[in-house]
Amino acid sequence: MKKLFVKDYHQLSLTAFDLFLQEFQDNPAGTFGFATGSTPIGFYQRILEDHALYQTDYSNIKTFNLDEYVGLDEHQPQSYHHFMRHQLFNPLGIGREQVHIPKGNAEDLQKECTRYESLLSSNPIDLQILGIGENGHIGFNEPGTTFESGVHITTLKESTRQANSRFFDSIHEVPTQAITMGIQNILHAKKILVLVSGSSKAPILKEIFHHPVTTKIPASALHHHPDTTFIIDEKAAVSLS
């Protein structure tokens, strides 16, 4: 795994944007895997700034998201559908037909997992963007998830619900389950870019790089991927030597 060290969150967002743009320019009809959470917001803002300046045309890309909360309607502000539409897709003019996000309110969730799995197998992801959870999760693959996992329903760890409660009025409103790409789906992406910012990620980053690969640390599965780049800011890098 490659590590790129940058000064701060601003530099991390710019570096992610540069690498994304290179990939996009090589492949303007590519398939891009996006993440939600706080970390990619600065990177998404750089994409929007560039689009506003140069009218960069994203009308031929396809997008896939990692995950969605179970039980949330796509119009609810905390849903990842809503997040992506507002942070990225609407301002870029990316249409619904280009966008793929698991449906957290599907009537039959198992069927929804199968549907998303088959979409992913017919649309291999060229570049997957990832953040990591403080417990090492990628997507919503919590510690203990097998590396062979495909799209599945997962029960969120209390620590994950706590960390994400900042987006809700109270912890009680944070869903207990999510539908997520599995680790195997993530590892099938041709390239992976992992954005890691802030001191809260320092301990898990040390585990990822200094401990053997283990299902206890889902992000350690990325050691098995041939083309993964971590972009790490100074605060996240403090425990790496």
Ligand code: F6R
């Ligand atoms: C988001 C996702 C999660 C986040 C992770 C880090 O779609 O799948 O794995 O990337 O929880 O979140 P932040 O960036 O908010 O620290």
